[in-house]
Amino acid sequence: MAPFRVPPWIPALFLAPALAGLLVFRLGPILIALVGGFTGSTLRGETVFVGMRNYADLAADPSFWSSVRVTLLFNLIINPFQICCAMGLALLVLRPTRGVALFRAAYLLPMTVSIALTSVIWTILLEPSVGPVNGMLKALGLQPQPFFRSEGQSLVTLILVCTWKGAGYWMIFLLAGLLAIPRELHEAAAIDGAGAWQRFLRVTLPLMRRPLAFVLVADTAINFLLFAPAYIITHGGPAGSTALLMFEAYQAAFALLNHGRSLAISTVILVIIGVIAVLELRLFRAAHERTG
Amino acid sequence: MIASPARRIVLGALRYAAMAAVAAVLLLPIWWTFVSAIRPGGEIFRYAADVGWRTLVPERLTLEHFRTMLASDMPRAISNSIVVSVVTVVFGTMVNAAAGFAFAVFEFPLKRTLFAFVLLTFMMPFESIVIPLYTLVRTLEWTNTYAALIVPDLANGLVVFLFRQFFLGIPREIYEAARVDGASWWTIFLRLTMPLSGPTIATAALMQFIHQWDAFFWPLVAASTPELVVVQVAIARNITLEQANWGGLFASASTAILLAMIPFLLLQRYFIRTVTASPDK
Numbered sequence: 241m242a243p244f245r246v247p248p249w250i251p252a253l254f255l256a257p258a259l260a261g262l263l264v265f266r267l268g269p270i271l272i273a274l275v276g277g278f279t280g281s282t283l284r285g286e287t288v289f290v291g292m293r294n295y296a297d298l299a300a301d302p303s304f305w306s307s308v309r310v311t312l313l314f315n316l317i318i319n320p321f322q323i324c325c326a327m328g329l330a331l332l333v334l335r336p337t338r339g340v341a342l343f344r345a346a347y348l349l350p351m352t353v354s355i356a357l358t359s360v361i362w363t364i365l366l367e368p369s370v371g372p373v374n375g376m377l378k379a380l381g382l383q384p385q386p387f388f389r390s391e392g393q394s395l396v397t398l399i400l401v402c403t404w405k406g407a408g409y410w411m412i413f414l415l416a417g418l419l420a421i422p423r424e425l426h427e428a429a430a431i432d433g434a435g436a437w438q439r440f441l442r443v444t445l446p447l448m449r450r451p452l453a454f455v456l457v458a459d460t461a462i463n464f465l466l467f468a469p470a471y472i473i474t475h476g477g478p479a480g481s482t483a484l485l486m487f488e489a490y491q492a493a494f495a496l497l498n499h500g501r502s503l504a505i506s507t508v509i510l511v512i513i514g515v516i517a518v519l520e521l522r523l524f525r526a527a528h529e530r531t532g
Numbered sequence: 533m534i535a536s537p538a539r540r541i542v543l544g545a546l547r548y549a550a551m552a553a554v555a556a557v558l559l560l561p562i563w564w565t566f567v568s569a570i571r572p573g574g575e576i577f578r579y580a581a582d583v584g585w586r587t588l589v590p591e592r593l594t595l596e597h598f599r600t601m602l603a604s605d606m607p608r609a610i611s612n613s614i615v616v617s618v619v620t621v622v623f624g625t626m627v628n629a630a631a632g633f634a635f636a637v638f639e640f641p642l643k644r645t646l647f648a649f650v651l652l653t654f655m656m657p658f659e660s661i662v663i664p665l666y667t668l669v670r671t672l673e674w675t676n677t678y679a680a681l682i683v684p685d686l687a688n689g690l691v692v693f694l695f696r697q698f699f700l701g702i703p704r705e706i707y708e709a710a711r712v713d714g715a716s717w718w719t720i721f722l723r724l725t726m727p728l729s730g731p732t733i734a735t736a737a738l739m740q741f742i743h744q745w746d747a748f749f750w751p752l753v754a755a756s757t758p759e760l761v762v763v764q765v766a767i768a769r770n771i772t773l774e775q776a777n778w779g780g781l782f783a784s785a786s787t788a789i790l791l792a793m794i795p796f797l798l799l800q801r802y803f804i805r806t807v808t809a810s811p812d813k
Contacts, residue, residue, distance in 0.1 A: 250717055255635075257686075273661070329554065343554075349562060352793040370577045372579075471749075490749075503663065
């Protein structure tokens with residue numbers, strides 16, 4: 241639709257509440273983090289400029305680097321893993337045979353369970369001595385596992401629990417992409433003698449580049465900011481094995497009461513998310529300009 | 533390559549088996565939570581350690597855990613969460629739809645820049661600014677108020693974007709006709725555009741409702757007094773391992789899940805159509 245030319249005060253009135261909200265409560269905090277990262281508190285509680293000290297402290301702090309490592313490792317595994325699971329689910333429910341609509345709906349249900357409740361439920365399910373998951377392992381004749389109680393298993397367990405919640409949600413986007421691929425392309429490839437796997441690699445994947453890229457970027461942004469499970473289930477432990485950056489920022493602000501440090505960590509997080517957001521924006525723009 | 537009929541039947545059966553197995557993994561945790569909320573307290577963990585059909589099917593039903601829940605801080609938390617979510621949905625929908633309308637219908641200076649700003653804000657998830665937002669809200673002296681829970685969540689870039697996308701599809705002629713009849717732009721927005729936008733309003737409302745209902749990190753830091761506690765924070769607090777009242781916890785968790793699941797199931801058709809259309813348009 242060709243837009244109407246009107247006196248600028250009319251669009252200004254329509255835009256004002258939303259833009260004011262975004263400026264104050266989205267842009268405002270970003271500026272506070274950027275500036276606040278250079279401040280610290282004196283013993284008398286005054287806020288003073290400390291230059292790069294918070295960042296120098298972070299750079300010299302092994303627990304910060306350990307948290308960075310945990311967050312990167314977590315993201316390097318969980319994002320590809322969730323996307324593979326989501327793609328698997330989407331392919332599984334792609335052909336609309338009898339009853340498939342019901343399975344599609346069923347796969348979405350975990351996304352309606354909040355991340356806090358997901359954490360609560362799985363804490364109980366995976367409780368090593370009384371939880372039903374170990375009960376089931378025992379019934380199958382397998383060894384019970386420590387899950388979140390073990391330094392070696394906690395991060396993997398966290399990845400599986402988050403995937404339980406997330407896979408169905410990302411499936412929606414990939415399924416929409418798969419459904420948009422014209423059947424004729426597959427039929428033509430089949431006539432040319434391509435097997436199912438060949439068709440997936442040569443026809444499906446290239447056409448799914450955009451939905452896959454969108455899901456990858458959006459999923460990464462969410463997983464970089466994961467907080468609730470580290471707070472509710474593990475408190476970052478055992479031995480820092482699930483101390484994700486967001487949890488570190490929370491601890492700095494509310495356990496150590498070191499606001500300069502927490503804002504410095506927030507700035508680090510914002511820079512990472514900012515880079516992801518710019519990537520996302522470019523994907524969006526590309527899609528936008530292509531279809532008009 | 534043509535599959536033989538026998539091969540086809542086997543592959544089809546395997547596919548249904550795989551779909552059923554996935555459904556079991558995804559749904560049984562929720563089912564077990566619901567079942568644990570309505571069975572006697574003594575049986576919750578008995579059949580968790582000793583897995584059998586009784587793990588998933590309660591022999592006796594009881595509402596004792598819901599009575600426990602009603603005597604806890606949950607009624608307060610549920611009413612707080614409902615107030616916060618409903619107020620956010622009502623005002624958020626208006627505010628974001630108005631902005632989406634301006635971006636779709638008008639030409640004005642800085643339009644592209646402002647729109648890029650809106651896009652950028654929705655790509656910075658709310659969680660990324662929680663800590664500095666707390667600093668801001670403390671400066672405003674809003675900590676432990678409803679305003680702290682509601683106001684920062686009203687303006688939402690993604691919702692502005694969804695409305696704009698939908699409004700772009702409304703033909704210009706409709707607006708021209710209304711303008712000839714002398715309608716103001718505000719009247720056109722309220723009386724003409726909004727009534728045409730049912731599915732988009734439903735999706736936007738659902739998104740903002742779920743975001744508030746599920747909120748945990750922000751309420752935890754911004755408003756955690758007993759008077760302002762919200763559902764997610766209340767439940768997460770009750771899961772200390774010392775506490776023995778598992779039944780009450782399961783009843784609370786089941787209630788919180790159902791209150792989010794029911795609106796989702798009712799509106800999922802609109803939700804899926806709208807979110808899957810957005811990256812491509």
